[in-house]
Amino acid sequence: MRIGLLTGGGDCPGLNAAIRAVVKQALGEYGHQVIGFRNGWKGVVDGDVIQLDRSNIRNILPQGGTMLGTARFHPHSAGAMDQVMATFEAERIDAVICIGGDGTLNAASKVAEQGINVIAIPKTIDNDVWGTDLSIGYHTAVNIATEAIDRIHTTAESHNRVMVVEVMGRHAGWIAVASGIAGGAEIVLAPEEPFDIERIVKFLRHRHRAHANFSIVVVAEGAEPAKGSAMDYEVQLGQFGEIIAGAVGERVAHEIQERTGFDTRLTVLGHVQRGGTPTPTDRILGSRFGVAAVDAVTAGKTNVMTALHNEEVVLVPLEDIAGKVKPVPEDLLRVARVLA
Numbered sequence: 001m002r003i004g005l006l007t008g009g010g011d012c013p014g015l016n017a018a019i020r021a022v023v024k025q026a027l028g029e030y031g032h033q034v035i036g037f038r039n040g041w042k043g044v045v046d047g048d049v050i051q052l053d054r055s056n057i058r059n060i061l062p063q064g065g066t067m068l069g070t071a072r073f074h075p076h077s078a079g080a081m082d083q084v085m086a087t088f089e090a091e092r093i094d095a096v097i098c099i100g101g102d103g104t105l106n107a108a109s110k111v112a113e114q115g116i117n118v119i120a121i122p123k124t125i126d127n128d129v130w131g132t133d134l135s136i137g138y139h140t141a142v143n144i145a146t147e148a149i150d151r152i153h154t155t156a157e158s159h160n161r162v163m164v165v166e167v168m169g170r171h172a173g174w175i176a177v178a179s180g181i182a183g184g185a186e187i188v189l190a191p192e193e194p195f196d197i198e199r200i201v202k203f204l205r206h207r208h209r210a211h212a213n214f215s216i217v218v219v220a221e222g223a224e225p226a227k228g229s230a231m232d233y234e235v236q237l238g239q240f241g242e243i244i245a246g247a248v249g250e251r252v253a254h255e256i257q258e259r260t261g262f263d264t265r266l267t268v269l270g271h272v273q274r275g276g277t278p279t280p281t282d283r284i285l286g287s288r289f290g291v292a293a294v295d296a297v298t299a300g301k302t303n304v305m306t307a308l309h310n311e312e313v314v315l316v317p318l319e320d321i322a323g324k325v326k327p328v329p330e331d332l333l334r335v336a337r338v339l340a
């Protein structure tokens with residue numbers, strides 16, 4: 001069997017663990033061949049391929065990023081489905097494993113509609129892929145954001161400042177809520193709960209008068225003010241749903257400074273959250289998903305995604321996932337609220 005493999009969308013730590021697991025399981029357990037496509041679906045359209053064997057995957061487990069490269073490119077939107085099918089035919093591809101977030105998985109189900117066997121593996125530091133408890137990359141991103149908040153804490157306290165920390169999370173506030181709880185933030189703003197700047201200001205004034213002279217406010221990049229509330233701001237998304245980094249953090253920091261008079265600073269963590277060494281949890285998750293994907297391909301499964309359900313790896317239909325976002329559940333949002 002000749003299996004195509006690609007990583008699409010934004011990179012994250014743990015992708016190389018999944019690539020390595022796919023190659024090891026495919027070659028070692030079943031004697032399949034693995035054809036890697038460089039730079040996601042773009043590489044499929046361009047016929048940019050690399051045959052993967054054990055020498056390609058040596059030492060990649062602890063490395064961040066993806067040894068295959070990635071791109072935000074969707075062949076169906078680019079009108080390039082014919083080239084996709086032509087490359088698969090030229091490379092004699094029997095099935096494709098694609099590792100990606102919502103955009104890549106959406107493209108995967110479009111390709112599956114053309115009769116190609118497709119297995120998807122979820123990855124995104126945002127952890128918002130529907131149908132899985134965890135996506136590759138999230139655990140590492142939360143670690144990085146928590147460490148950053150710990151560091152910001154000491155300087156906030158020394159200077160008696162309000163420190164606004166903007167973290168990634170376009171449609172869901174998983175990183176903001178998790179790192180906010182773990183880092184002991186006073187306020188966490190997530191897309192799931194539109195905020196009221198006046199309530200934030202009231203809280204900060206009270207805290208600085210009665211308790212402490214510094215505060216940490218963690219803001220997900222996709223957080224928005226409640227409709228009709230005092231702050232007038234709307235999240236602007238680009239062609240692929242990308243956000244203008246720092247935009248909401250800057251507005252929130254500005255409003256806090258203006259309305260309270262407290263010395264306020266903004267830190268935008270940005271792509272730092274997507275870089276570097278994956279945590280053991282992400283390496284293990286990538287490895288488990290990679291092995292499960294090859295097993296699924298070999299069993300003739302198609303149009304499914306590997307997913308973690310209550311500690312177990314299962315397969316879920318891709319059509320159940322397309323177009324959905326997994327929001328932070330109420331109980332987790334509540335913990336962030338209660339501890340603020």
Ligand code: F6P
Pocket residue numbers: 010072101124125126168169170221242243274
């Ligand atoms: O999808 C993951 C993500 O890191 C989002 O949190 C963020 O909004 C976006 O990607 C940034 O995309 P890019 O790397 O293309 O700027």
